[in-house]
Amino acid sequence: MIVGALLSLVGVPLLVGGLALGWALMTQRDGDGFFTTPTEHISSPSVALTTRALDLGDLGPDDWWADRDVATVRLRVTSREPRPVFVGIGPSDAVAAYLRDAPYDEITDITDNDPFRYTLTRHGGDADSAPAPTRQGFWTAQASGGGSQELTWDLRPGTYTVVVMNADGTAGVDVDVVAGGRLALLTPLAAGLVLVGLALVAAGALLLVRGAGSASPGAPPARPGTRLTADETPPSGFEVSPVRVTGIQDAHLSRGLWxxxxxxxxPHLVILAALWLVFAVLTVVAFASILFTERYPRSIFDLNVGILRWSWRVAFYATSALGTDRYPPFSLTARDYPADLDVAYPERLSRRLVLVKSWLLALPHLIVLSVLSGTWGWTFGNDGARLSAGGLIGALTFAAGLLLLFTGRYPSSLFDLLIGLNRWTYRVIAYVALMTDQYPPFRLDQGPTEPGPGQIPGSFTPRPDADEAATEASLDADGDAQAAASAGH
Structure with missing residues (x-):
């Protein structure tokens, strides 16, 4: 199971990256396959504008790309003055020797945030002009003339400098520049990322399903009633929710452990981050299965229920209820733990509902959950650390922690309310995740266990606090003792 989670944790980013790169290749390139920058204005009173030396390596046996068109650059330069413009790429040593007697500006820093900015560093001598660049024979690639001039060059090993200047070598360069690049390996790279990501996610899902289907050695058996099926007959006049969330509060909780x-x-959060990526991928697989077969694959269903169960245990312990000090087990299966969750397996699911329930029908619940749900914890910024709370559940959990810290008591009414809010949340999650067609009720089924037969759905029987319960137990014991004494007499 752990290996499957790790494979999925690696595979999902690769898959997403490959898909994003493929989307960029299809939508962000021009007709010639180039990624291009916006048109930017650059000017200098000197003879030429140059870039820093571009070191592309030395030609040698390891430069396998030397005779291949692996990468191509394109520069489109338009003069703002009514005179011809020149753009060229040449060996850095030759360019420096050519411009050593004339002043030229090297572009040393470019920031592409709005607005566009650049820094120029002056080099060269004091001559009024340079020899006409079109008469030099060292250029690797060049273009010159009136209007817009475009230079296209396939990268080769060496050290090169880009030069923009007037075609006659006179001072005063004022141009608009558009740069572009094309990598021949991007398309196979995107395909490779997608294929490797799919393979890792599939392998991880198979391992997770296999791990979820077998209990760990020595693991205690599931508690009775935790394996639910949708065809179970509920008690007369009572509607059983397909999502069963329970949480039993410890009689004594530490004041400061929370x-x-x-x-x-x-450690749980790291594993759950990977498991929830798997949950999302397998939900897409389940969507396709329901759409074509009306069935949610049982192995995928059990795995996703296990992920929900694991998440609820961690939330019950640390973030959404603070109901127990028992450390949650690293397990997807039902265990002897104060918090548990199960979902009734549906034999059939609607093909029509699967198309709309996750986003359209669930929208009212999602709006409610945006208020109910949230997490709390410490955030760190330039102004120091501060505690942040998100949603009603996070705020009430923090309030429960403060009550524990200062009074040592956790009111059962507050605990029951938090369990009801979490129960609502997980019912909606199961519905959105296509695990049931039964629409979640707009109600708080409060209390540690699901409402039982004879109770009105949405209500609960108030429980005394731990101190009150101990007092009542003591009174009952005294009453029993007195009754026994009377019987003896």
């Missing part, structure tokens, strides 16, 4: 629980669960 302050560091977010650190203690970091």
């Amino acid at each position: 302050l560091v629980k977010w650190v203690l669960v970091l």
